[in-house]
Amino acid sequence: MIRILFFIIAFSFILKDVAFAENYAILISAGKATTDDLFNNSEFWYDLILAYEDLINNQNYTHDNVFVFYGDGDDWLSSNYNKYKPSYYGWSSIVDFDNKWSTIKDTLKNYIAPLINNNDNLHIRWVVGHGDIISSPDDYSAYWQNRSEAIAESVIINAFDQISNYTRRKILWMTCHSGCLAKGNVNFNNSKTTIITSSDWDEASYPYCPYSSNGYCINNFVDLHAEFNWVITSSLSGIDPLGNSYNGDQNNDDVISMQELYNVADTSSVMDSDPQIGDNGSIANKIFINEDLVLENVDLSNNYEYWVENITIRDFTILNNGNVIFEPNVKIIIEKNFEAKVGCFLEIK
Amino acid sequence: MKSRNNKNNILPKLLIILISNCYLSTKAQNNFEISKTWEVQNHEVVDITIKNDQLLLLTSNNEIMQLDTVDNYIKYLFILKKSSKLTGLTSINNDFYFIDDKGNITKNDNNGTFKQFRIPKNYHTEFLAANDSLFFTCLLNNNGLSYSNRIVSINKSGNDTIFAYIQGSPVGICIKEGYLWYLARQGIIIMYDIKSKEWTQIGELPISNVFGLALIEDLLFTYDLNTKQIIKIKIK
Numbered sequence: 234m235i236r237i238l239f240f241i242i243a244f245s246f247i248l249k250d251v252a253f254a255e256n257y258a259i260l261i262s263a264g265k266a267t268t269d270d271l272f273n274n275s276e277f278w279y280d281l282i283l284a285y286e287d288l289i290n291n292q293n294y295t296h297d298n299v300f301v302f303y304g305d306g307d308d309w310l311s312s313n314y315n316k317y318k319p320s321y322y323g324w325s326s327i328v329d330f331d332n333k334w335s336t337i338k339d340t341l342k343n344y345i346a347p348l349i350n351n352n353d354n355l356h357i358r359w360v361v362g363h364g365d366i367i368s369s370p371d372d373y374s375a376y377w378q379n380r381s382e383a384i385a386e387s388v389i390i391n392a393f394d395q396i397s398n399y400t401r402r403k404i405l406w407m408t409c410h411s412g413c414l415a416k417g418n419v420n421f422n423n424s425k426t427t428i429i430t431s432s433d434w435d436e437a438s439y440p441y442c443p444y445s446s447n448g449y450c451i452n453n454f455v456d457l458h459a460e461f462n463w464v465i466t467s468s469l470s471g472i473d474p475l476g477n478s479y480n481g482d483q484n485n486d487d488v489i490s491m492q493e494l495y496n497v498a499d500t501s502s503v504m505d506s507d508p509q510i511g512d513n514g515s516i517a518n519k520i521f522i523n524e525d526l527v528l529e530n531v532d533l534s535n536n537y538e539y540w541v542e543n544i545t546i547r548d549f550t551i552l553n554n555g556n557v558i559f560e561p562n563v564k565i566i567i568e569k570n571f572e573a574k575v576g577c578f579l580e581i582k
Numbered sequence: 583m584k585s586r587n588n589k590n591n592i593l594p595k596l597l598i599i600l601i602s603n604c605y606l607s608t609k610a611q612n613n614f615e616i617s618k619t620w621e622v623q624n625h626e627v628v629d630i631t632i633k634n635d636q637l638l639l640l641t642s643n644n645e646i647m648q649l650d651t652v653d654n655y656i657k658y659l660f661i662l663k664k665s666s667k668l669t670g671l672t673s674i675n676n677d678f679y680f681i682d683d684k685g686n687i688t689k690n691d692n693n694g695t696f697k698q699f700r701i702p703k704n705y706h707t708e709f710l711a712a713n714d715s716l717f718f719t720c721l722l723n724n725n726g727l728s729y730s731n732r733i734v735s736i737n738k739s740g741n742d743t744i745f746a747y748i749q750g751s752p753v754g755i756c757i758k759e760g761y762l763w764y765l766a767r768q769g770i771i772i773m774y775d776i777k778s779k780e781w782t783q784i785g786e787l788p789i790s791n792v793f794g795l796a797l798i799e800d801l802l803f804t805y806d807l808n809t810k811q812i813i814k815i816k817i818k
Binding site: 365439442 | 725726727729730731744750768778
């Protein structure tokens, strides 16, 4: 059955009858850096500041809505590399809290949970840490590099689930055995959550060294990262830590869904581990870390869904075999040159 | 800590960066000083330890060598005839202890395995250190660097627990006065309090690409892979 172009949008935006939503992020680095270029040390800062930078500069998060837990509660300012210094980006600091479990748990309960309501969205990223299991996907524990703490997964999940009000929850988790958090009976899964983990429940996670020899990073190089973070942050920002362009956009719409993040990690030659996804609500293909999408210079010819806060459209065409669903929680702005070809399907929920 | 209202007050932080950079670079260069070297040709050193003030070397052929610091030469002591590959050597009081690639800890009294702990699939051990109650070894992923690479402690019953996750590529561990000293390939030394597990990076050796770590009083011994020499370093 041929569907026809069914309307020309005569107004420039649709504003839904909802309260203004906030997009919050929680970044946790379960360790601390004390020197450059040292595996299981430097990346606790390197990967954290790159993840933070991406959220602020590319994903439309505000400083005040990103909660950062790291080390003893202060930024690491001793890197010899400019790109790992907050001042390089014009910031005085990025860290809010130390990474003691008691601090994390209490802050989640007493400070962050009361801030977030049903209209808001939550992004959780356990940027770098350790994990271990005894024998099953339900006995994962998280470990800290800088503390002798081990916290069971049920305790971790309960602590984060104290934040129970959100529209969408998007989780990225980088530790060994992190697949436990998407599998088994104890996990983060629910209909409003997508979680991507760096490895399966029974395997380790690894660093990525662009310059290595015999499995070991070569001394004195700048770009030591967890391989999962290399792929994820590069996909989101469109540029890798070496400064090369990085394309995580698999469906050519110029934005990166959670499903695409997983697909890129799952197929990347950078990855030695096997990333996992938990997506009980089948929402991964339509939710994004960025809640304010701009679709610009895009021609869509297949199935696409966008369930975010705001959508802005410029020079946007749905081709005759395109099937597009926009589900903005607040508004869709059509700034210029929107075209829907005869035969396409467009739905705005 | 990040000020939630003012993110742009950079100047004080820049001053801190300058001061801390100066401090760190000075510290790294001044803590250690090479005081003597010995040639060790034709042997691949796997681990080193100190027993009764003598430096002992374990080679890849399961040989035990001794450094004679008086007459300045390396002498052969004995070979352990085992089917497994020895990967670590330590001493407690007057006894030698070895660990092999199957997780067996053996005492050199020909009474067979002293302790054994389970090595996870795809992992191997390197290096051995001990105090009166615990052994310590590095448990390393066969693929190289992994966030599961760890130092484990093994008690007298053979039960192991995670002591710390390994930073860098490990090249040696040893124990001195309640602290586990750890050496990474690029010469970085980290000291762990055995009771609290808190760690401090105490400095960086003036050489890198080294292997093995032994300590006695204010002297540190390691093996330079580039020059094939045992290096004695004075800790200031």
